[in-house]
Amino acid sequence: MADITPKIGAYISIAKTSLQAVFDNLKAAGFTLIGPTLGDSAIECAEITQTTDLPIGWTQVQEAGTYRLQRRSDQAYFGYAVGPHSWKRYLYPPTLKLYTVDHQNGGFTVTPATPATPQYAFIGVRPCDMHAIAIQDRVFLHNGFQETDYKARRQRAFILAVNCTEPGSTCFCASMGTGPQIETGFDLALTEIPEIFLLEIGSELGREMLTGVDWWHAGAFELQTARQALTAARSHMGRQLDISALPNLLYQNLEHPRWDQVANRCLSCANCTQVCPTCFCSDVKDVSDLQNQQAERVRVWDSCFNLDFSHVHGGNIRPTNRARYRQWLTHKLASWVDQFGTLGCVGCGRCITWCPASIDLTEEISAIREEGTR
Amino acid sequence: MIMPTINSGPVPRVETIGDAYVPYPAKITHIKEEAYAITTYNVVFEDELRREQYHFEAGQFNMLYLPGIGEVPISISSDPAEPHCLGHTIRFAGNVTRAIGRLNVGDIIGLRGPYGSAWPITRLYGEDIYIVTGGIGMAPLRPVLYTIMRHRDRFGRVVVLYGARTPADMLYTAEFESWQAHDIQLHTTVDRADPHWRGQVGVVPMLFYHLRLDPRKTVVLTCGPEIMIRFVVYEALARRVPKEKIFLSMERNMKCALGFCGHCQFGPSFICKDGPVLTYAQIEPFFGVEDF
Ligand SMILES: Cc1cc2nc3c(=O)[nH]c(=O)nc-3n(C[C@H](O)[C@H](O)[C@H](O)COP(=O)(O)OP(=O)(O)OC[C@H]3O[C@@H](n4cnc5c(N)ncnc54)[C@H](O)[C@@H]3O)c2cc1C
Ligand code: SF4
Ligand code: SF4
Numbered sequence: 001m002a003d004i005t006p007k008i009g010a011y012i013s014i015a016k017t018s019l020q021a022v023f024d025n026l027k028a029a030g031f032t033l034i035g036p037t038l039g040d041s042a043i044e045c046a047e048i049t050q051t052t053d054l055p056i057g058w059t060q061v062q063e064a065g066t067y068r069l070q071r072r073s074d075q076a077y078f079g080y081a082v083g084p085h086s087w088k089r090y091l092y093p094p095t096l097k098l099y100t101v102d103h104q105n106g107g108f109t110v111t112p113a114t115p116a117t118p119q120y121a122f123i124g125v126r127p128c129d130m131h132a133i134a135i136q137d138r139v140f141l142h143n144g145f146q147e148t149d150y151k152a153r154r155q156r157a158f159i160l161a162v163n164c165t166e167p168g169s170t171c172f173c174a175s176m177g178t179g180p181q182i183e184t185g186f187d188l189a190l191t192e193i194p195e196i197f198l199l200e201i202g203s204e205l206g207r208e209m210l211t212g213v214d215w216w217h218a219g220a221f222e223l224q225t226a227r228q229a230l231t232a233a234r235s236h237m238g239r240q241l242d243i244s245a246l247p248n249l250l251y252q253n254l255e256h257p258r259w260d261q262v263a264n265r266c267l268s269c270a271n272c273t274q275v276c277p278t279c280f281c282s283d284v285k286d287v288s289d290l291q292n293q294q295a296e297r298v299r300v301w302d303s304c305f306n307l308d309f310s311h312v313h314g315g316n317i318r319p320t321n322r323a324r325y326r327q328w329l330t331h332k333l334a335s336w337v338d339q340f341g342t343l344g345c346v347g348c349g350r351c352i353t354w355c356p357a358s359i360d361l362t363e364e365i366s367a368i369r370e371e372g373t374r
Numbered sequence: 375m376i377m378p379t380i381n382s383g384p385v386p387r388v389e390t391i392g393d394a395y396v397p398y399p400a401k402i403t404h405i406k407e408e409a410y411a412i413t414t415y416n417v418v419f420e421d422e423l424r425r426e427q428y429h430f431e432a433g434q435f436n437m438l439y440l441p442g443i444g445e446v447p448i449s450i451s452s453d454p455a456e457p458h459c460l461g462h463t464i465r466f467a468g469n470v471t472r473a474i475g476r477l478n479v480g481d482i483i484g485l486r487g488p489y490g491s492a493w494p495i496t497r498l499y500g501e502d503i504y505i506v507t508g509g510i511g512m513a514p515l516r517p518v519l520y521t522i523m524r525h526r527d528r529f530g531r532v533v534v535l536y537g538a539r540t541p542a543d544m545l546y547t548a549e550f551e552s553w554q555a556h557d558i559q560l561h562t563t564v565d566r567a568d569p570h571w572r573g574q575v576g577v578v579p580m581l582f583y584h585l586r587l588d589p590r591k592t593v594v595l596t597c598g599p600e601i602m603i604r605f606v607v608y609e610a611l612a613r614r615v616p617k618e619k620i621f622l623s624m625e626r627n628m629k630c631a632l633g634f635c636g637h638c639q640f641g642p643s644f645i646c647k648d649g650p651v652l653t654y655a656q657i658e659p660f661f662g663v664e665d666f
Contacts, residue, residue, distance in 0.1 A: 098395045101441040101484070108399040108420075108441070108482040144647065145394070145632050251641075254663050281636030284395065284629045288442035295441035297395065302629075302636070309637060310627050313467035317626065323665035331639065338642030 006201055011218040013196050020051045021213045026121040031158055034090055035123030042067055045085035062168040065358030078124055078192050081168030082348050086129055086277035087122050091153045098297040121158035127179035128348040130161055132277035138340045139280050161186035165229040169238030170349030178346040180233040191226040198226045241362045250334040258367045263322035265357045270303035272351035278344050304328050394632055397439040397484025398424050405479055408545045411466040416459050429457050431492030432517030433651045437631050439484030444470040447628050449514035463513040489631040491651045493518050493595055501593045502531040506606045508578050508598030509538055512545045514623050515597055523556045537563045537578035541571045579605035589614035597623040607654050617655035624649050
């Protein structure tokens, strides 16, 4: 055991078995651990307590419209890419109660909901998802208005990030500049190399969570192994997206025939928006009791692919698949930049994998780029 | 080595997100039927403090809420100089607006606001103002007329071009005289006349044909069906009014009015916070794009 306190910014190594001690520290500090775990047919995010809850020895095959779990030949802890879930559901829950109105006898008493703020430790946040969180920070915290529930969850969250050494075949973070290596925003960042986890310490809290953990300063060989793995990952991206000239490319091609072609395939099922870690649209609804004496107002995730989304009385602003898909992609890769100063896509590939019609935005953009107005 | 003991730190206290969406009870104090299925509701906040703190600018809107039914954006149609009593002129269109139509004086409604951008009143000083509206589109412009009437000498020529489907669909007819008394020219048109109608018949943009405007000092403010706005913009541009001086108010589905439900997006703009009032220059690249 080393005898010097690791500093913020330091790289240390721990044996893989020591990760459990970090989990224990997090639990003792009151965190609920959320991490990847083996679901019925995919690696999903859920509450975990032990490192054995992680999908150790599992990976997956991803392609457009395809996701299949697969055994690995080794016992890697983090040997897979992102699954259908992102951390979005924990920072910006799919359903959130806003307030209750009691309106018996013509009265009108509003009671705002006071949700308890969960204290999550996110285990295994990938670089793309780190960037996705940073993007949602802009949407919910730096947009002239602060979404207080998001803010509270976000402030309390602990982030154990994991660098990607084995990107999936629908991943394209390297071309988006969002991976495969994490730069900032984490408490601890982990790189898995044979037998060892290399950890970068990102915050004081991250440092504290190493209490009682056996560690040593990462050696030159370990650092080099990690660096090589990440360099290899960068060149093994399943896909690429050329982002040059992007906002304008789409703005100048709003009438491109490609929109008609993709519209013929798109089912408007909204899967892409649900799995996307940056999509943020919501609806606000009333849930009433039977006597209609009390109403509860809830916010739920919505999607620009839903028919009602752009309903105005006497019509629908975007009545066709063409209009809806164009809105989605143009928002992600063009108007998002105007609105929030960043693209709305981090190259996680989820929308490609989980699209039942195998629609791939990287293909759509290259088609528009090749045949379109520039 | 042993690290310092774990310190989970104090739990930060936060306000709830619900706060931002919370409607405040407001009492209906007056109801005036303006036209077929269009009625103006004056409402006053129940809470005195809220009543005193509330201010709005011409062109802004409120979210009106009925428990168990829903919430809708409605422009404030009354005088910004009298913000303690808020007028909303509502067309009974669907679920929520029809339910509002069943309310009586004394009933309570939920209200939050004001939201959105406003007509650029101070930029109108010294300019000739052309207010071009169709149907319910007159509602968000009435506050401008109130303001002009209070300070008539600050503005140049003021012309209202107003169209409705039939004479019976015309809003605020009782106020026409006082507008004219304040040297506001009014030109009206209807799609279908009745035997008593003595005004024009035809679409609103056509009213431009009667005017000789000076593009160097003209500002156009327009609201109405999007197709009408499109032709109004066309007529204004044809008369060399600069894009930056054509202001229009847009309508989109909206759920939060706080800029993040995503429903009201129009290209880069969120109609709830960048709009509803925008200049034509802001939206030009997207304005003609079908189903955008
Ligand atoms: C900024 C702004 C100002 C407005 N000002 C006025 C006004 O002064 N007077 C007036 O009569 N109407 C106004 N409207 C339109 C009014 O909001 C709709 O007529 C109303 O929402 C219809 O709701 P509904 O439930 O009765 O109809 P439904 O057709 O049952 O609509 C269902 C839901 O869709 C949404 N929706 C439907 N139509 C619209 C629409 N045109 N705009 C936004 N959301 C819509 C609402 O959330 C509504 O609850 C304004 C709209 C906007 C965006
Ligand atoms: S692009 Fe694919 S996932 Fe998205 S709505 Fe269309 S069919 Fe569904
Ligand atoms: S648009 Fe697709 S690839 Fe980009 S962040 Fe969203 S889900 Fe991931």
